[in-house]
Amino acid sequence: MQKNPAQFLKRFEIRKSLPFWLILPTVIVILIIQVYPAFYTMWLSLQERKGASWEYVGFENFERLTKANLFPESIGHTVIFLVGYVALTLTLGFIIAQLLKRNVPLTGLYVTILFIPWIIADIIAGLVFRLLVTPDYGLFSGIFAERGISVLTDSRSPSIIGNFPFPPSPAMIFLILAATWRALPFITLLILASLQTIPHEVIESARIDGANGWQLTSHITIPLILPTMVVALFNLILGGMNGVGMVFSLTGGGPGTATYVLSYFLYVLGWGQLRFGRAAALAMMIAIVNWFLIFLVLRATQLHKKGR
Amino acid sequence: MSGPRSYYLSRRAWETRFVNLALIFVCLFAVFPIVTTITISFKEQADITRKPPIFFPCDTPDKTFEWSACRWAVEGYQRVFAPKPDENALLGWALTGNLVKTYIPNTMMYASSSALGVTLLASLSGFAFSRYRFRGHNALMTAIYAVTGIPLITNMLALYQMSIILRKNLPFFDDRLFLIFVYFGFYLPISVWITKGFFDAIPRELEESALIEGCSPLGAMFRITMPLAMPGLISIFLLTFVNVWNEFIVAYLLVTKNDFKPAMFGLYDFLSQNIINLQVLAAACLIIAAPIIILFLFTRKTFFRAMVEGAVKG
Known part of the structure; x- marks a missing residue:
């Protein structure tokens, strides 16, 4: 149908290079804002500020960082935060999703209300929770004070396992609660979406075979939604490890250093103490853990796809 | 029975x-x-x-x-509002509080321009990834996914240094432009994945018949596929809008001028200025969160679509 072969060829050429031009802007932006900075941080982790310029110091930043007392302590805080936050969010998310799945008449309204926390900024969520326990004037401060607790100013009791910061301070527990409050809607929706993909027949036939509620949950439901639970788990770990806004507005890392999680420690190293080299060394370590987790997610989801 | x-x-x-x-x-x-x-x-x-x-x-x-x-x-x-009588203003009162006069309009500007840019770029590349098979297709998709694994605060170290150097050496450097560009970079990777998913769900036949009729590939994309993908693209816009509205640390580290601060930054300032004026803090929180909550209540279906799509992809 083409009358002019040259024109046809030209059109074909454009068509072949079209995807390249469509993707180019995205790739450029990602290269400048994400890839280049990652390499820059890698370079920065081997430098130290000397006057107005940087000097190569090898792995000294890493050495000094690991010798700092705050480093193992921040790791401890991060582990405690993540364990508490992930366990609480996944358990509650699963229970609430099970309730929502019953599809009682007002479910739509419930879902909408339940989702409001998710839409609120982490810094506002932190502040809102802070208003509840502000020393002396917070709404709950009176109730806690009667029991001798002041959430934002009590330091933690002495560790019972070596240097590991356990039991956590009241502020850390409160931080976990606030973070759970905000993350819960998202995880609930994720689990609910996955629960709804379980064919009704599977549940029904298991019930006919005499499975009780607990057996249904542990032998049918949980194995079927396991891939989603894994995705939710990694989402929570990554979000919890990298989120810093709530620490800023709720506790400011305090009391003392009781809520220094790794990302807040990084902020303090960099912008508080202006030790950007050491902060970069810490950033590299966090990034490696992150990539490892992402790699695991990719493997898990790919395996899952192949399995189907 | x-x-x-x-x-x-x-x-x-x-x-x-x-x-x-x-x-x-x-x-x-x-x-x-x-x-x-x-x-x-x-x-x-x-x-x-x-x-x-x-x-x-x-x-x-x-x-x-x-x-x-x-x-x-x-x-x-x-x-928070600090109203002052002013004959020229609407209703006879001018709101002079920094939060409503400067910070919230700034946030509005950052959020809408970032969301617009991200949606545009993500729709172009998402379309290309969905419709064309080319060399390095899967590798590039995986690379874009891997980029989301770089912690935000890690990149902030470099971007902060970058902003210092650029501010010193580029006469036309503007905190606001740089901030918006940084938001592009942060929210693009996941958006590309989500939009690709949306395009995958649209049948190719319509587009192919348009091509056979003599429509150019670009024409087919803009006239046929994009309108069909519009609901998905709107959800990307909303998701990015809310993310930028709620974002704190990037702006906190990159914005130096008081006039350019977004609302979350202003709120953090409020926190240090109003240790015991809890009513002021609470009012500020509500004023900043209200637009987003209202937006969410009206568009929740669109939100859930992008959320679920994004969560399944990543």
Whole structure:
């Protein structure tokens, strides 16, 4: 149908290079804002500020960082935060999703209300929770004070396992609660979406075979939604490890250093103490853990796809 | 067989009642911190600094709760809005509080321009990834996914240094432009994945028939595929808008001028200035969160679409 072969060829050429031009802007932006900075941080982790310029110091930043007392302590805080936050969010998310799945008449309204926390900024969520326990004037401060607790100013009791910061301070527990409050809607929706993909027949036939509620949950439901639970788990770990806004507005890392999680420690190293080299060394370590987790997610989801 | 059936029905009815009750309980938990913030925001200073603190400022010397004795005040909002009489302004009052005069408009600008840019770029590349097979297709997709694994604060170290160097050496450097560009970079990777998913769901036949009819590939994309993908693209826009609106640390580290601060940055300043004026803090929180909550209530279906798509992809 083409009358002019040259024109046809030209059109074909454009068509072949079209995807390249469509993707180019995205790739450029990602290269400048994400890839280049990652390499820059890698370079920065081997430098130290000397006057107005940087000097190569090898792995000294890493050495000094690991010798700092705050480093193992921040790791401890991060582990405690993540364990508490992930366990609480996944358990509650699963229970609430099970309730929502019953599809009682007002479910739509419930879902909408339940989702409001998710839409609120982490810094506002932190502040809102802070208003509840502000020393002396917070709404709950009176109730806690009667029991001798002041959430934002009590330091933690002495560790019972070596240097590991356990039991956590009241502020850390409160931080976990606030973070759970905000993350819960998202995880609930994720689990609910996955629960709804379980064919009704599977549940029904298991019930006919005499499975009780607990057996249904542990032998049918949980194995079927396991891939989603894994995705939710990694989402929570990554979000919890990298989120810093709530620490800023709720506790400011305090009391003392009781809520220094790794990302807040990084902020303090960099912008508080202006030790950007050491902060970069810490950033590299966090990034490696992150990539490892992402790699695991990719493997898990790919395996899952192949399995189907 | 009415016996077992009615037993089954009543069991179901009880179950429904229990589920309803449990969900109402959960909902109360979800909104409780917000409700307390609202009540705090309407208290007067004397009630804020009372010991022990009270939930409602409605007590009298002899009763703990008396509806007519409530001392609600708008002091908190007044201090945030800081209204001053002004003949030229609408309604005769000008709002002079930094938060409403500068910070929220800034946030609005950052959020809408970032969301627009991200949606545009993500739709172009998402389309290409969905419709064309080329060399390095999968590798590039995986690379874009891997990029989301770089922690934000890691990149901030470099971007902060970058902003210092650029500010010194580029005469036309603008905090605002740089910030928006950084937001592009942060929210593009996941958006590309989500939009690709949306395009994958649109049948190619329509587009192919347009190509056979003599439509150019670009024409087919803009006239046929993009309109069909519009609901998905709108959800990307909303998701990015909300993310940028709620974002704090990037702006906190990159913005140096007071006039360019977004609302979250302003709110953080408020926190250090109003240690005991809890009503002011509460009012500021509500004023900043309200537009987003309202937006969410009106567009929640669109939100859920992008959320689920994004979560399944990553």
